[in-house]
Amino acid sequence: MASNLQRCKETIEWAGRAGIQTLNMHLNNGIYFTLPHERMWINEQYESEFNKLLFESYSQLYQLADSLDVILSIENTCNFHIPFISRALEMLRKFENFSLTWDVGHDAKVHFKEETVFREYTDRIKHMHLHDCDDKSDHQPLYSGYVPIKDRLHFAENYGLSVVIEVKTSTSLRESVEQIKKNYK
Numbered sequence: 001m002a003s004n005l006q007r008c009k010e011t012i013e014w015a016g017r018a019g020i021q022t023l024n025m026h027l028n029n030g031i032y033f034t035l036p037h038e039r040m041w042i043n044e045q046y047e048s049e050f051n052k053l054l055f056e057s058y059s060q061l062y063q064l065a066d067s068l069d070v071i072l073s074i075e076n077t078c079n080f081h082i083p084f085i086s087r088a089l090e091m092l093r094k095f096e097n098f099s100l101t102w103d104v105g106h107d108a109k110v111h112f113k114e115e116t117v118f119r120e121y122t123d124r125i126k127h128m129h130l131h132d133c134d135d136k137s138d139h140q141p142l143y144s145g146y147v148p149i150k151d152r153l154h155f156a157e158n159y160g161l162s163v164v165i166e167v168k169t170s171t172s173l174r175e176s177v178e179q180i181k182k183n184y185k
Helices: 003-019 047-067 083-092 104-109 116-119 150-158 170-183
Strands: 022-024 032-034 039-041 071-075 097-103 126-129 138-140 162-165
Touching: 003 022, 003 047, 022 126, 032 162, 047 083, 071 126, 097 104, 104 126, 104 138, 126 150, 150 170, 162 170
Parallel strands: 022 071, 071 097, 097 126, 126 162
Antiparallel strands: 032 039
16 A cells, blocks of 8 residues: 555656646455355455545545645546445545536446436536446446436536546547537527
8 A cells, every 4th residue: 555655646746846736546445255136345344444445545645735735536436336336435535625526427327327426526526527428338428328418517517627538549539529519508
């Protein structure tokens, strides 16, 4: 854990020197065992220890990020709807500079189970990763899947979020920008 924490600190310092305003962090679920009827997460089985380490780590990371004018924003990775992760977010919410990145394609990948979590934290969402999702994969060009792109763009506009179109190829990026021009507003 100490080396991971140190690597995060070095990344924040680098971002500060490079003038990067927002860094996305992933809140990892950890290791799990697949049992006949459920998935058993080790971090959930040892949740109090997980939360203690998480709190101590983010306390240091938020302090460093704040001193360098870098926003640390926790991005959903198809896990915000998992109860022990939701509880961890509630704990981290106590930090004044706690913020979130709403990856709308990841949310769609889990059938919008994370949207309710984000609706509870509207004042803490600072950034959005925008891409579409279909039954095969996410990070698809905009308006090619089932993410309500127009709704998400309105949300971003209403709450003053920065938005990154997060697709895999330059062709997909150009296509997405053209689709926004045609379909938004």
